[in-house]
Amino acid sequence: MFxxxxxxxxxxxxxxIRLNVLVQWGGLLAEIAVIYAAALTLDALYSGLSGxxxxxxxxxxxxxxxxxxxxxxxxxxRCGFLSAMKTREVLHSRLSLKADAEKEExxxxxxxxxxxxxxxSEYLPQLYYAPLAAVTxxxxxxxxxxxxxxxxxxxxxxxxxxxxxNEKLTRKTRDVLICAAYLCVALGIVVCLLELKNHNAHxxxxxxxxxxxxxLLRPLRLLEKxxxxxxxxxxxxxxxFTFLEKEEGGEKAR
Amino acid sequence: xxxxxxxxxMCKPLESRMRVQVLLSAMExxxxxxxxxxxxxxxxxxxxxxxxxxxxxxxxxxxxxxISLPVLRKAGQKYTMExxxxxxxxxxxxxxxxxxxxxxxxxxxxxxxxxxxxSPFCAAVLHAIAALILIGRYNLLTALLALSxxxxxxxxxxxxxxxxxxxxxxxxxxxxxxxEEDTDEYEQTELIEGEVSARSxxxxxxxxxxxSVMLVxxxxxxxxxxxxxxxxxxxxxxxxxxxxxxxxxxxxxADILMxxxxxxxxxxxxxxxxxx
Numbered sequence: 001m002f003x004x005x006x007x008x009x010x011x012x013x014x015x016x017i018r019l020n021v022l023v024q025w026g027g028l029l030a031e032i033a034v035i036y037a038a039a040l041t042l043d044a045l046y047s048g049l050s051g052x053x054x055x056x057x058x059x060x061x062x063x064x065x066x067x068x069x070x071x072x073x074x075x076x077x078r079c080g081f082l083s084a085m086k087t088r089e090v091l092h093s094r095l096s097l098k099a100d101a102e103k104e105e106x107x108x109x110x111x112x113x114x115x116x117x118x119x120x121s122e123y124l125p126q127l128y129y130a131p132l133a134a135v136t137x138x139x140x141x142x143x144x145x146x147x148x149x150x151x152x153x154x155x156x157x158x159x160x161x162x163x164x165x166n167e168k169l170t171r172k173t174r175d176v177l178i179c180a181a182y183l184c185v186a187l188g189i190v191v192c193l194l195e196l197k198n199h200n201a202h203x204x205x206x207x208x209x210x211x212x213x214x215x216l217l218r219p220l221r222l223l224e225k226x227x228x229x230x231x232x233x234x235x236x237x238x239x240x241f242t243f244l245e246k247e248e249g250g251e252k253a254r
Numbered sequence: 255x256x257x258x259x260x261x262x263x264m265c266k267p268l269e270s271r272m273r274v275q276v277l278l279s280a281m282e283x284x285x286x287x288x289x290x291x292x293x294x295x296x297x298x299x300x301x302x303x304x305x306x307x308x309x310x311x312x313x314x315x316x317x318x319x320x321i322s323l324p325v326l327r328k329a330g331q332k333y334t335m336e337x338x339x340x341x342x343x344x345x346x347x348x349x350x351x352x353x354x355x356x357x358x359x360x361x362x363x364x365x366x367x368x369x370x371x372x373s374p375f376c377a378a379v380l381h382a383i384a385a386l387i388l389i390g391r392y393n394l395l396t397a398l399l400a401l402s403x404x405x406x407x408x409x410x411x412x413x414x415x416x417x418x419x420x421x422x423x424x425x426x427x428x429x430x431x432x433x434e435e436d437t438d439e440y441e442q443t444e445l446i447e448g449e450v451s452a453r454s455x456x457x458x459x460x461x462x463x464x465x466s467v468m469l470v471x472x473x474x475x476x477x478x479x480x481x482x483x484x485x486x487x488x489x490x491x492x493x494x495x496x497x498x499x500x501x502x503x504x505x506x507x508a509d510i511l512m513x514x515x516x517x518x519x520x521x522x523x524x525x526x527x528x529x530x
Binding site: 027034035037038041042045046058059062063065066067069070071073074076077078081085175178179182183185186187189190193196197203206207210211213214218 | 313495
């Protein structure tokens with residue numbers, strides 16, 4: 001699932017990866033607050049609650065979440081940058097010990113190090129964040145419509161299995177799994193509508209589930225997008241560590 | 255615009271595939287928007303505001319839209335790969351006089367110009383038009399508010415971000431020419447360029463929330479005055495709040511477009527020197 005050798009080597013970088021996940025999660029909580037405010041407003045409009053109260057509630061929630069999201073996006077970039085720098089430091093320090101190696105091999109090892117940097121800064125935070133986002137969205141949906149919420153982790157699970165690099169899965173199987181994930185999301189929305197029809201859910205609950213499905217799928221799509229970086233990163237890791245071990249083996253033989 | 259036009263003219267043999275790719279991308283965004291809108295209409299049917307429409311039909315349509323999304327994305331990716339490899343072949347032929355290393359570096363920067371820069375803009379425009387039609391059906395004021403937000407998020411902010419990013423890149427290039435190679439300087443430059451990009455994306459997110467709250471307040475006021483009915487309020491808010499994704503991506507696309515323009519300028523500069 002992820003490159004353990006690189007992860008264990010990358011002492012300080014791990015801290016920034018975790019911070020990146022935490023910051024993105026903060027942004028997600030802010031987004032859920034906005035969705036809640038909008039859904040509650042629309043429900044209250046239908047029920048006939050006071051317009052002044054609604055406007056005040058919408059403004060206060062949105063003002064708070066606006067700045068939270070702004071700082072979360074900037075924080076996420078910073079953490080990604082810092083984890084890439086820490087990874088670079090560690091890998092270059094290892095490379096500097098192999099100054100005697102052939103120029104071409106060192107060049108290849110440097111290129112592999114760049115791919116491993118990208119793996120740590122782009123792929124790993126998304127790999128940890130996507131399941132956390134799925135759990136958070138499910139918990140938020142549980143409060144409003146638990147029957148529909150049960151389908152969301154199924155969707156997230158199927159998508160994660162399809163997206164995480166795995167040589168045993170063919171392309172067709174991945175496509176089928178992704179379609180099944182989207183089907184689970186669609187069924188979640190349908191279940192929510194049926195619960196509303198049977199008076200087991202409120203309008204705001206239904207609206208929340210509908211808008212939360214977008215927040216469930218977004219990190220999974222980003223993880224899918226960073227899959228090429230993951231595959232290249234893993235191959236680069238294998239080549240890099242083989243290079244280090246080969247040079248160590250050569251030195252021992254001498 | 256001239257440079258993009260020149261690149262598109264160069265890639266004329268791929269025109270039909272480019273059109274299909276943009277259409278597939280726009281359809282993916284549109285279907286993604288239709289899911290909450292159809293669900294909104296289903297809610298209206300349940301609460302009795304739209305009795306003439308069938309709940310089953312809405313549910314089936316929403317499910318079909320959901321399943322179509324990965325299919326459309328897959329088809330779009332297939333055309334993207336064809337366009338990229340076709341663009342690479344065309345660029346290789348047009349840059350055959352260039353040194354290998356430089357040519358490969360330019361091809362790497364230019365081959366994704368369509369699917370990473372041009373296509374997102376085209377798809378976002380089509381998506382915005384569809385959202386405006388949905389919102390404009392109920393009230394012109396909310397449609398105007400939506401239009402201004404789409405213009406700010408989809409055009410103004412990406413252009414500002416891209417020009418700021420370009421000036422930072424030019425400054426760093428000037429300072430690299432004047433000073434010796436220094437790893438710390440290079441990292442500092444990387445950090446500054448990345449911060450500019452992150453600030454733009456963060457500003458887009460902030461403005462998206464701001465425009466959402468402005469629209470919600472407008473909807474509340476119009477509803478209380480009786481100008482907008484509940485159906486209009488619900489569909490307007492749902493459509494608007496679920497329509498930002500293709501626009502938020504454009505800040506990154508504008509960065510890539512600037513990089514493409516830089517590469518294209520370098521190529522035409524090199525070709526002029528060769529001609530002399």
